[in-house]
Every structure is written in C-alpha cells, then in structure tokens.
Amino acid sequence: MLDSIYTLRELSNQDKLKIEQRLQYAKQASELSAETGLDSTILISRKNLSYNILLSGDYDQYAEMNIGNLVLAQKIQDTLAIADANFNLGWYNQYNSDLENAYQYYLQALKYYEFANNDYQRAITITNIASIQDEEKDYLGSEQNAIEALRILNNITDKDVEIDIYYCLNLLGIVSYKLKNYDKAIEYHNESLDILKNYREYDVEKLYALNNIAIAHRDNGEYEMALKIFEDLFKEPNLRERDPSFYALLLANNAYTDFLNESYEVKPLETQFKEALRLSDSINDDATKLAVSIDLAKFYQKTDKRDSSLKYAKQSYTISKEITANELLLESMILMADLTEGEESKAFLAEHITLSDSLLNVERAKRNKFARIRFETEQLEEENKQFARDRQYLAIISIFLLIGAVLIYIVINQRAKNKELQLVQAQQKANEDIYNLLLQQQDKVDEARTQEKKRMSQELHDGVLGRLFGTRLSLDSLNFSDGPEAIKNRTGYIEQLKTIEEDIRKISHELNTDFVSGSGFMDIVTELVENQSKAYQLTCNFNYSDDISWENIDNKTKINIYRIIQESMQNIYKHAKATSIDISITLKNDVICLKIKDDGKGFDSTKSRKGIGIKNMTSRIKDIEGDINFISKKGKGTKVIVEIPYIINDNDRA
Incomplete structure (x- = not known):
C-alpha cells in the first residue's frame, strides 16, 4: 500500500498534468494513507493534497485542510509540519485581509521554524510579517523585520533565494519611501532591479520597480530624473496592451510629475491626464481612476479652473469612499474643503478631522494589538x-x-x-x-x-x-x-x-607390601582433621579405606577434596554449633565417597542454597565432574555426601 501511496504522490506533482488530474491523484493518496492508520503518512499526504488545492485556487478548502494538518502535526509533535500549517493559515488570512489572525499564525510559524532551524522559512515568514506591518502603517517595525529577513536570506548558501531577496528589497524600498527616506528607497529598488535582470519572466516587476524609483525621485524634487525614467518606460513595446492598468497609472504619474516640474503646457498635460482617466475607467480600475481624479483636481485648481477641480475632487471623494481608500479620502476632503465655502467647507474639514482621528485611533489600536500579540507570543x-x-x-x-x-x-x-x-x-x-x-x-x-x-x-x-x-x-x-x-x-x-x-x-x-600405605595424601587430610577438630573443639571420628591409590589421582581432585573437608568443618564451626562430626572416605564401584556428618542444629536444605560456603563446595565438585548433596533438617544435624569418579591410569591400575 505504501508503494501505491508514494506513486500517487509523485503523479500529483507532475507539472505536465492538469490540475484536476493532480488533485485526483493527491486525494487518492490521502485516502489510502488514512487506511494505513499511520499519522506521519497521513500528514504527508494531506500536506501534498493541500498544496494541490492551493494550485487549484480553492483557498477556503486550502485553509480547512491546513487546520486539520495543524491538529495532526501537533498530535505527532512534528515541529516543521506545525510551522508549515501555521504559515499556510497565516497566508490565507493575509490574502483575505484578516491581518490580525494572519499575524498570529505567522508568529506561531516563526517560533516553530526557529525550533526546526529552518532559516529559509524563517526569512519568508518574517518578510510576510513585515508586509502586514507595512499595511498597518507600522513602517519602522516593517523596515526592521524586512532588514532581518534580508540578513537571513543573504546567509543562506544551499538554495537559490534571489527572488526572495528581491521581494525583501522591494518591500524595503516601499517602506523607505513611506518613511520619506527617498534616497534609501531608490537604493533598495535599484538593488532589486539588479536581481531581476537575470529573470525574463519578471519583466512586469521590473517596470513596477522603475515606476517606484521614478516616484521616489519625483517626491525628492528630482523631476528631470523621474521624467527620464517615465520616458524610458513609455518605450516598452506593447505596454498599453500588455498592462493597460499600469499604462494608465504611468500616464498619470508622468503628467503629475510634469505638473510639479512647472515646465508644462496646459493643453497637452490636460490631454494626458484625461487619457489616463479614460483608460482606467474603461477597464474599471477604480484605484488608478481615483489617483488620476485627485491629480486632475489639483491640476485644475492650480490652473484656476475651479469648477473642473471641484468636479474631480467630488469624483475622488466618492470613489475613495466606495473602495475604502482612506488616505486618498482624506486628501480629497482637503481638496473639497478648499474648493467649497462656508458651512460646506467646514463640514469637509470636520469630516477630515473625524476620519483622521478615527484612523489614528484604529491605527494605534492595531499597533497596540499587534504589539500585545507579539508580547504574549514572546x-x-x-x-x-x-x-x-x-x-x-x-x-x-x-x-x-x-x-x-x-x-x-x-x-x-x-x-x-x-x-x-x-x-x-x-x-x-x-x-x-x-x-x-x-x-x-x-x-x-x-x-x-x-x-x-x-x-x-x-x-x-x-x-x-x-x-x-x-x-x-x-x-x-x-x-x-x-x-x-x-x-x-x-x-x-x-x-x-x-x-x-x-x-x-x-x-x-x-x-x-606398600610399606608407605599409611602415608601420603591421607596423612595430610588426617593432619587437617586433627588440627581443625582441636581448634574448633570438636570430637571427630575420621575413617578412610586403604584401597584408594591417591598417588595415581590427579592433584586437582585431591585439592578439591581437601578444601571441601576444610570448608565443611569451617561451616560446622560457624553455623552448625555441633559438638562432634564423622568423616569417612571410601571407594565403591569406582566412585570415591566422602561423607561428612555433624550433630549440629541443621538447616532447611530446600531454602538455604545461596550461602557462599555451599556455593563454593558445589562449584568445586562440579569442577571435577562429581556430585554433592546436602541432607539436613532443623535440629537434626547435617550430612554432606560427595561422590567423585575414581579415575586412574590403566598402567597404574595394573
């Protein structure tokens, strides 16, 4: 089954297939994975499915998948998967302009990416956070985070991050412009252009960067520099057909720069403004239409055409309310206040103050909320x-x-x-x-x-x-x-x-006749028994048979017999509290039989097998392939019976 799952996953990632086919393969892989009951396999297949859902454009289902992925990743404590799910949910909320939730998800993702030491995803997450801060007018915070993301990306050597660096530089250029740091904005946009030179598929982004540079030059009072860039942009082949919205914006920006430069002819400039307005209106581009309307209102106000100025000021006022473009709405209110008189003018000023204060409070509240979120997260x-x-x-x-x-x-x-x-x-x-x-x-x-x-x-x-x-x-x-x-x-x-x-x-x-039959090993044993009996104050009866040729028995056996007798007498003295003992050594059926009996207090032989003395004697007998038995009852003394094979050379036996 796992092989089938791997195959389906691979098929779902084939770029040459249609997204519908890829989605089908990804769903099949996810369903098979669920049958395995393996959480890690299920999670990998679900992540693959959510990616294909993203490509299909079904963002709501994409969010649902990632909520499930987050729960599963937390269950199996997969740090990287937790980070990815939080990042994806952050992106979804940012796409839907729910910046507060997006910010929270991104902070969670950032924390887990740090745990996972994933510098690349850390940088991307920080860039997205900086983008949210830009939208919420926290320009200093946005600039700080964008610089941090850029630093991380510049230190990554194991993958191509040039396009990601471009996005960071572009954001820094935009934020620097809003902070009125025009020289820095131009520098960042030029750096981003240096990157885009190597990528033909980013031609549109190059045009936007040049437009941003021109705007920065214009607002920095460098009108000729700005007009030169606009002139070069108009030389782009088929620009009007390729991107009519951008072309309309370019017309308006060029006309307004010319207007600010004060070296213009009224009629051609008016024609250019109206062409931009007509084009944006034809493609229903309200944002560009709004910007052109404000520029036209200012242009007519400057050229003492009050009625025309008021017309376009009202138009900008209406559009900005419709699309909730509050910054341009404030600007249109100032124009309306200047172009009207009496109570009407005061009403526009009052509305401006109210909206401005409201926006300021909202902005402050959002900053505080974001600061609180970051504080709580930290x-x-x-x-x-x-x-x-x-x-x-x-x-x-x-x-x-x-x-x-x-x-x-x-x-x-x-x-x-x-x-x-x-x-x-x-x-x-x-x-x-x-x-x-x-x-x-x-x-x-x-x-x-x-x-x-x-x-x-x-x-x-x-x-x-x-x-x-x-x-x-x-x-x-x-x-x-x-x-x-x-x-x-x-x-x-x-x-x-x-x-x-x-x-x-x-x-x-x-x-x-063996004239030394009474001498040898038995003399040594007899001496041991006599000395031990005397030392332990025991009465000992020691008997042995003469039919054992001790000189033909190996020394290992004799030493162990000696030590067993010695150990037994020590145990009798230490534990048995005996007064007399009987020791006999006999030969029966080629077996040497050693018996040691005492009249001591005895012990339970079924339980007391763990003593060192007993273990030593058992080990010695086992070493010479003999048998040893302990027969004892409490109060009835103890008998030790040892049987050892009597082995001598045939020559000696003869």
Whole structure:
C-alpha cells in the first residue's frame, strides 16, 4: 500500500498534468494513507493534497485542510509540519485581509521554524510579517523585520533565494519611501532591479520597480530624473496592451510629475491626464481612476479652473469612499474643503478631522494589538524556553546522577571484583599450599622407599648373597666326595639353602607390601582433621579405606577434596554449633565417597542454597565432574555426601 501511496504522490506533482488530474491523484493518496492508520503518512499526504488545492485556487478548502494538518502535526509533535500549517493559515488570512489572525499564525510559524532551524522559512515568514506591518502603517517595525529577513536570506548558501531577496528589497524600498527616506528607497529598488535582470519572466516587476524609483525621485524634487525614467518606460513595446492598468497609472504619474516640474503646457498635460482617466475607467480600475481624479483636481485648481477641480475632487471623494481608500479620502476632503465655502467647507474639514482621528485611533489600536500579540507570543515563547531550560537542567542533573550512580556501581563492582580476586588468590595460595604439602609428603614417601630399597640391597648383598656364596663354595668342595660324611654335609647345606630361600621370600614379600600405605595424601587430610577438630573443639571420628591409590589421582581432585573437608568443618564451626562430626572416605564401584556428618542444629536444605560456603563446595565438585548433596533438617544435624569418579591410569591400575 505504501508503494501505491508514494506513486500517487509523485503523479500529483507532475507539472505536465492538469490540475484536476493532480488533485485526483493527491486525494487518492490521502485516502489510502488514512487506511494505513499511520499519522506521519497521513500528514504527508494531506500536506501534498493541500498544496494541490492551493494550485487549484480553492483557498477556503486550502485553509480547512491546513487546520486539520495543524491538529495532526501537533498530535505527532512534528515541529516543521506545525510551522508549515501555521504559515499556510497565516497566508490565507493575509490574502483575505484578516491581518490580525494572519499575524498570529505567522508568529506561531516563526517560533516553530526557529525550533526546526529552518532559516529559509524563517526569512519568508518574517518578510510576510513585515508586509502586514507595512499595511498597518507600522513602517519602522516593517523596515526592521524586512532588514532581518534580508540578513537571513543573504546567509543562506544551499538554495537559490534571489527572488526572495528581491521581494525583501522591494518591500524595503516601499517602506523607505513611506518613511520619506527617498534616497534609501531608490537604493533598495535599484538593488532589486539588479536581481531581476537575470529573470525574463519578471519583466512586469521590473517596470513596477522603475515606476517606484521614478516616484521616489519625483517626491525628492528630482523631476528631470523621474521624467527620464517615465520616458524610458513609455518605450516598452506593447505596454498599453500588455498592462493597460499600469499604462494608465504611468500616464498619470508622468503628467503629475510634469505638473510639479512647472515646465508644462496646459493643453497637452490636460490631454494626458484625461487619457489616463479614460483608460482606467474603461477597464474599471477604480484605484488608478481615483489617483488620476485627485491629480486632475489639483491640476485644475492650480490652473484656476475651479469648477473642473471641484468636479474631480467630488469624483475622488466618492470613489475613495466606495473602495475604502482612506488616505486618498482624506486628501480629497482637503481638496473639497478648499474648493467649497462656508458651512460646506467646514463640514469637509470636520469630516477630515473625524476620519483622521478615527484612523489614528484604529491605527494605534492595531499597533497596540499587534504589539500585545507579539508580547504574549514572546512571553509564551520565553515561558517555553524557561520550561526547556528547566528540562535541560533536569536532564543535566539526571545525567550527573546517572553518572554518579554508574561510578558508584563501578566502584562497588570493582571492590567486589577485587574481593573476589583476593578470594581467588587466597584459594589459589591455599591450593598451592596443599599442593606443596602433597609434594612434601610425596618426597617423604619417595625418600622412605629409597631408604627401604637401600636397606634391602644391603641385606641382600651382605646377608643373603654372602651366605649363598659360602654355601656354593662348600657344595663345590663336595663335588668329588661320595661318602656318608659328604652326604650329611650336603644335607646340611641344602637346609641352609632352604633358609636362604625363606629369607629371599621374606624380602620379596616386604618389597611387594606398600610399606608407605599409611602415608601420603591421607596423612595430610588426617593432619587437617586433627588440627581443625582441636581448634574448633570438636570430637571427630575420621575413617578412610586403604584401597584408594591417591598417588595415581590427579592433584586437582585431591585439592578439591581437601578444601571441601576444610570448608565443611569451617561451616560446622560457624553455623552448625555441633559438638562432634564423622568423616569417612571410601571407594565403591569406582566412585570415591566422602561423607561428612555433624550433630549440629541443621538447616532447611530446600531454602538455604545461596550461602557462599555451599556455593563454593558445589562449584568445586562440579569442577571435577562429581556430585554433592546436602541432607539436613532443623535440629537434626547435617550430612554432606560427595561422590567423585575414581579415575586412574590403566598402567597404574595394573
């Protein structure tokens, strides 16, 4: 579905298609987006649809779409979309001359564009605000904002903003003219013309800029400069047909400048004024007709044609009321007051004063209202900024607290690791001590065996071999004797050989007997049990079988057995409060069985499995692939049963 939506959006933006087709595609994309339930997708499609509605000229529907877009954008907190919707609603209200609402929407848009760091749209929004201020006669405020917009646009390098700069310069030229800063107005309009030289499609705007420059020269007293520009403008081909309204205005401006220059001939100038009036009347251009009527009234007043002057003064008075052109209405009232007499003249002056005061009050009220709107917006913005700062401070504090917590955790964890490392090192040292004890014990066994072998060798050499040698010599001497005495002697020597044979059998039996069977690993364990029992004031019964070849069992297993016995006796002393213990080590079905039983207070073996001692013993047994069980009940002592595979080399077993 999303692919279809993207395709429809692309089709709705095809310039080569008619607006009706584009609108249809945009509506389909919006309807499909609504089915997805994805607010972001819905909003994008609605924005696309509202743009096509704008192109179609249905401005009321365009406003309705943007009201909905604003609600949706606020729901999903899309800053840029909120700004765009406010801007579009500002434009709609400005188009409909609802400047107060337009101003409010533009201020909201400006705030969100600032949040979104969208400098281009900020500049456009500020330009529109400046335009509203111009319409409300806040010329200084308008000039200030237009300059700010121009500054922002001049700093944008990632897109073409020349036409936007033109609009800013043109507005600054108009505002400067109204502030009677004519030189500055001419400068701004000339800068705008420099931009338009590169754009053929803006030929009409070029003509308007030249007309504005000419008017500024005229009101600055530079009539010849103004007339020269008007003369050049009249040379534009087909200007009357292309823009009859502007052509009529140009005729009037040129004639009035000539009139002010006081170097004119009455008849040609009158003809020019009336041509401008006729042309504007023919195209129903009331604004130009009004301006020409006032100029004609002044012209006839200057040339002492009072009736004609009064005629056009009345005409300007009527038109200005009809189209609510208050500035020109005030001017026409002054003319009417000058051209009439008595009470009628006073009435026009009174009306002028009333309207002038009314307009001044309205203007002041609007300025105050706009100032209040800006103040309230800025106050709200400041509150939002303060809220943002508070959130930022809270975030910073939270970050510091988090960092502190992490550091504390690291310190605690490191200390735990250090303790664990110290424990491991202590265990390793204990294991090394046990291993050294085993080595020392093995050395003692080896030394005993060596001494025994030496004793056997001496006994064989000095005893048995000597006796064998003597008996052999005696038997050799009887080889040549056959008498009774010889037989008797042989019998005696045979008995001696039997005695020697028995001695050899005895020595052989001693060699086959493990004369150090009571020594080695069990001696170390016995010493441990005796020392611990004495230290803990326990009565201990320790038994072990002799059929386990400890010298053929790896040291890792022996060390762990040693440590389990040691750990068990420590636990019994610390926790069990026992008085006696039984320890046995036996061999059953190639399994070494270690049993440790005490008469202590016992514990609930189903719940107390988290102690360090129990964990250590379980870990040790698991390390040598054995099993360990704890059998205990409260008040009935504890029994620890350990089973370890009895694994020796086949050669050793043989």
